[in-house]
Amino acid sequence: MGKDNERSIDIAKNIKLIEWLKSEMLTSLAELFRLLTNGIKGTQNAIVDCLANIIIVCYLLGKRLGIQFSSIDKNIEKKIKLGIVEEHDVERYYGDLSALGEHIKQTRE
Secondary structure (H helix, E strand, C coil), X not given: CCHXXXXXXXXHHHHHHHHHHHXXXXXXXXXXXXXXXXXXXXXXHHHHHHHHHHHHHHHHXXXXXXXXXXXXXXXXXXXXXXXXXXXXXXXXXXXXXXXXXXXXXXXXX
């Protein structure tokens, strides 16, 4: 097998994996919405599982698209800081962005 054939196979495998990740994202999102229509009581573990899966898939999809995990992390931090500065409603009323920023800071230390 020549170098061009190996590269074609790698590209095809990458495209297939990207398509699978997109499907996994939609499946997890649909499952999250289904769970939320029933209310969160008694389904909190399933909701946490869906949310964790969505976050993981986002990172993996970014990697397949040539984006480093650290770039995603830095962009998340920028968006959190911007939301705090701009007093996004979720920050103004609940302080969620500050709490998330603090959580991320603590987990990195």
